[in-house]
Amino acid sequence: MKIEIEKNKCIGCGVCASVCPEGIEMINGVATIKNADADCLQNAAEVCPVNIIKIN
Numbered sequence: 001m002k003i004e005i006e007k008n009k010c011i012g013c014g015v016c017a018s019v020c021p022e023g024i025e026m027i028n029g030v031a032t033i034k035n036a037d038a039d040c041l042q043n044a045a046e047v048c049p050v051n052i053i054k055i056n
Contacts, residue, residue, distance in 0.1 A: 003041055005031050006052040016053060020044035024053075 005024075012029035023038025024031050031053070045053035 001036070001041075002056045003033055003036050003045075004054045004056075005033060006054070007031070009050055009052045011050055013049060015047050015049065016044035019047050 003023075007030050010030045012026070012031075014026050014031075016031050017024045017026050020038055020040035020043060023033065023035045023041045024044055025034040026032070041053070042055060045051075045055050
């Protein structure tokens, strides 16, 4: 599984990090991958209001 966050489009809401604190952290107001193997990343992608978390 490959995960990518389009950081330039991140609005800094932090919803993804709230849903998946094991996999995503907010750094300077931007979502950043903390652990690409976290089980909750799919959930984080689904709740992102701007759909910038891509999982392939």
